[in-house]
Amino acid sequence: MTVEEIRGSVGVNNNNNNNNNNEIDRFPIGMRVLAVDDDPTCLKLLDGLLRKCQYQVTTTNQARTALKMLRENRNRFDLVISDVHMPDMDGFKLLELVGLEMDLPVIMLSGNSDPKLVMKGITHGACDYLVKPVRLEELRNIWQHVIRRKVESKSQSRSNNNQERQNHDGGPEAGSGDPNGKVNRKRKDEDFEDFEDNGNEDDDPSTQKKPRVVWSIDLHRKFVAAVNQLGIEKAVPKRILDLMNVEGLTRENVASHLQKYRLYLKRISQQANMVVAFGGSKDPSSYMRMSPLDGIGDFRSLSGSTRLPNAQLSSYPPSGMLGRLSSATGMTLHSLTTPALIQPTHTQNLTGSVNSLNKFQPVVLPTPPNHQPTSLLQGIPTSFDLGQLQPSNKPNNTQLPDFNPIDESRIFNGSSTFPVSSSSTFLDVPQPIGDGFNNQLPPNNSLNYCSNTALINMIADTMTAFGSSITTTPSLPLEGQSQRHAQYGNQSYGQYSSNGFSGLAAAAPPSSTGGLGGQVSQSNDGICGVYNRSNGNGALAMQMNNKETHRSNTKLKMGSGENFLPSGFVANNSYDSLDDLMNGMMKREQDPTISMDGEFGFDPYSFGSCI
Amino acid sequence: MEQNHTKRQIKVTRNSLFEQGYLDEQFTQLEDLQDDANPNFVEEIVTSFFSDSTRLIRNVETALENYPLDFCKLDDYMHQFMGSSSSIGAKKVRNECTQFQEYCKARNDDGCIRAFQRVKQEHATLKRKLEAYFQVSL
Numbered sequence: 154m155t156v157e158e159i160r161g162s163v164g165v166n167n168n169n170n171n172n173n174n175n176e177i178d179r180f181p182i183g184m185r186v187l188a189v190d191d192d193p194t195c196l197k198l199l200d201g202l203l204r205k206c207q208y209q210v211t212t213t214n215q216a217r218t219a220l221k222m223l224r225e226n227r228n229r230f231d232l233v234i235s236d237v238h239m240p241d242m243d244g245f246k247l248l249e250l251v252g253l254e255m256d257l258p259v260i261m262l263s264g265n266s267d268p269k270l271v272m273k274g275i276t277h278g279a280c281d282y283l284v285k286p287v288r289l290e291e292l293r294n295i296w297q298h299v300i301r302r303k304v305e306s307k308s309q310s311r312s313n314n315n316q317e318r319q320n321h322d323g324g325p326e327a328g329s330g331d332p333n334g335k336v337n338r339k340r341k342d343e344d345f346e347d348f349e350d351n352g353n354e355d356d357d358p359s360t361q362k363k364p365r366v367v368w369s370i371d372l373h374r375k376f377v378a379a380v381n382q383l384g385i386e387k388a389v390p391k392r393i394l395d396l397m398n399v400e401g402l403t404r405e406n407v408a409s410h411l412q413k414y415r416l417y418l419k420r421i422s423q424q425a426n427m428v429v430a431f432g433g434s435k436d437p438s439s440y441m442r443m444s445p446l447d448g449i450g451d452f453r454s455l456s457g458s459t460r461l462p463n464a465q466l467s468s469y470p471p472s473g474m475l476g477r478l479s480s481a482t483g484m485t486l487h488s489l490t491t492p493a494l495i496q497p498t499h500t501q502n503l504t505g506s507v508n509s510l511n512k513f514q515p516v517v518l519p520t521p522p523n524h525q526p527t528s529l530l531q532g533i534p535t536s537f538d539l540g541q542l543q544p545s546n547k548p549n550n551t552q553l554p555d556f557n558p559i560d561e562s563r564i565f566n567g568s569s570t571f572p573v574s575s576s577s578t579f580l581d582v583p584q585p586i587g588d589g590f591n592n593q594l595p596p597n598n599s600l601n602y603c604s605n606t607a608l609i610n611m612i613a614d615t616m617t618a619f620g621s622s623i624t625t626t627p628s629l630p631l632e633g634q635s636q637r638h639a640q641y642g643n644q645s646y647g648q649y650s651s652n653g654f655s656g657l658a659a660a661a662p663p664s665s666t667g668g669l670g671g672q673v674s675q676s677n678d679g680i681c682g683v684y685n686r687s688n689g690n691g692a693l694a695m696q697m698n699n700k701e702t703h704r705s706n707t708k709l710k711m712g713s714g715e716n717f718l719p720s721g722f723v724a725n726n727s728y729d730s731l732d733d734l735m736n737g738m739m740k741r742e743q744d745p746t747i748s749m750d751g752e753f754g755f756d757p758y759s760f761g762s763c764i
Numbered sequence: 765m766e767q768n769h770t771k772r773q774i775k776v777t778r779n780s781l782f783e784q785g786y787l788d789e790q791f792t793q794l795e796d797l798q799d800d801a802n803p804n805f806v807e808e809i810v811t812s813f814f815s816d817s818t819r820l821i822r823n824v825e826t827a828l829e830n831y832p833l834d835f836c837k838l839d840d841y842m843h844q845f846m847g848s849s850s851s852i853g854a855k856k857v858r859n860e861c862t863q864f865q866e867y868c869k870a871r872n873d874d875g876c877i878r879a880f881q882r883v884k885q886e887h888a889t890l891k892r893k894l895e896a897y898f899q900v901s902l
Contacts, residue, residue, distance in 0.1 A: 201802060265843065286847075
């Protein structure tokens with residue numbers, strides 16, 4: 154990668170850089186740094202030092218202000234330097250949030266050089282850790298983190314694409330570092346954000362267009378089972394493929410799916426971390442703060458017909474994915490002490506899952522379109538016992554069964570309601586169902602903050618497995634949703650989190666009854682995600698809505714047999730960050746001190762234990 | 765001649781601050797940052813330090829009056845104090861802060877109180893000296 158290319162890529166992001174071209178061309182000069190430190194003396198020193206390096210400095214002594222600035226426009230800064238020890242927010246918390254929402258490099262600053270803290274910084278995703286007093290020489294080099302991040306994300310995106318195209322077995326799917334990566338590096342001149350939209354239909358002439366594979370719930374379940382069997386560390390596409398034993402599925406399909414899955418898990422774990430970090434604040438506004446608002450902003454609507462309202466979908470994914478996790482891993486969100494806790498996690502999860510889901514490539518299902526509806530979470534352990542989480546869901550439980558007089562006995566309770574708010578074009582959350590449902594709304598809060606694309610994609614993916622296509626109307630105004638749902642925040646949130654596929658389920662249920670408010674208009678199989686939340690069986694059942702009697706006005710249309718998703722999905726623009734996150738996550742998994750993350754792997758202990 | 769004398773005086777004063785251990789090379793960094801764009805950088809940052817640290821000192825004093833001593837909070841304050849004093853190169857002050865933190869860790873009431881007295885002392889001394897220095901040099 155040439156210096157010009159790097160600069161160019163950096164410059165592309167300098168939308169607000171009024172210093173304009175001169176500085177962009179002379180990167181790292183003019184690099185925009187946001188410095189956060191509650192100590193005025195240190196802040197002033199930082200300011201002076203950074204200016205000496207000819208960076209463009211913005212300072213604030215409040216973490217919240219910093220977050221606000223970043224959320225307003227993540228492209229306004231290239232790098233964040235933050236003190237660890239701050240009164241209004243823990244520096245590590247800020248670090249995580251920034252990493253999750255904005256994917257900016259963050260450097261930690263502390264008067265304390267305790268290795269434990271340094272380690273914590275690393276595991277939370279900091280790209281560097283400086284000890285006060287800060288020296289000029291140290292700051293002169295920090296621009297490398299900006300470049301490195303760009304390089305890594307580009308190479309990872311590229312390498313992902315390449316991996317899917319070529320028959321490379323195993324290898325470091327988890328990110329960069331395979332031989333293809335080098336090929337990818339030559340393409341660094343492209344703005345890495347372009348990757349999102351390209352997905353796989355990329356510019357590699359050697360790729361032949363394969364029919365898209367749809368990752369149905371069933372298929373995904375097999376995938377998860379295979380991964381769990383192998384162990385997340387050892388799960389390589391080839392072996393997963395063998396274990397799954399699905400005709401027509403290629404190693405590349407599995408590889409890309411695996412990558413997304415990993416990213417998703419990473420996000421979940423991070424979000425779980427956030428939950429813990431944030432404690433049990435039940436203030437919806439607090440969630441809003443914490444939630445990745447930026448995700449919404451960054452949310453790219455799916456192209457084509459697959460537009461899912463951000464709010465709704467985002468609420469689903471994490472749980473959905475979780476549902477798929479083996480019981481051992483299952484994110485036992487319900488084990489969280491309070492629903493409130495779940496919320497932030499949820500938000501984060503959504504973002505994460507959404508992001509990861511975004512990358513999911515629809516896979517052509519070997520199975521016939523009129524797939525029998527299967528419970529999404531058949532056999533999946535009841536980590537999603539929503540009952541625990543949300544006593545209020547009980548009413549929902551009772552009601553839901555009425556909703557879907559479908560073959561499957563699974564019922565989508567409560568959870569489905571949440572993303573589908575009445576206003577949402579997405580699944581109509583059956584609000585009328587009762588209080589329990591209302592509680593579910595909150596995910597929307599988080600939804601707003603998550604990039605829903607991925608989530609939608611995921612849901613769509615699973616849905617399509619059943620031969621129905623999920624079309625989603627353009628996203629709702631997330632703000633409105635979040636506001637509306639803000640009140641519901643805590644409880645439903647918890648529900649969602651535990652409902653792996655709540656999102657999916659949500660798509661299905663008819664809203665009128667407050668069940669799966671989804672206009673599942675499948676001709677063949679509506680995919681009606683039904684979560685058996687309340688029943689403690691924890692099975693998040695994905696009901697196939699073959700006969701969707703309760704078609705609500707949910708906009709979530711389950712098309713018939715079309716794999717709309719594939720076309721529609723726009724890669725999450727935070728994809729790059731996901732890779733980073735994934736690396737971060739991997740680290741976190743290994744960090745014993747980080748309780749939340751450990752379970753991310755597929756060990757047979759509930760995810761909740763990480764909380 | 766007068767000017768040279770003053771300049772020399774300034775230099776001597778400054779050097780003595782270093783030699784006596786009141787300041788360390790971090791202070792030199794501050795001086796390096798002072799330029800045409802930031803002509804009063806050193807004085808500004810030192811002033812900021814003293815106003816902030818005075819506030820901190822008051823907080824610590826209050827905390828030291830509440831028994832049983834909240835060592836966590838005290839340690840917190842000291843951490844902050846250390847951060848800012850090291851940022852301007854206030855060597856002696858910082859050392860005394862470290863002492864204080866040791867006593868905090870040992871949960872030694874008396875030790876803390878005594879250590880804090882020394883912190884205050886060094887703080888006051890430095891303030892005096894720097895004020896004199898700035899008067900002469902600016």
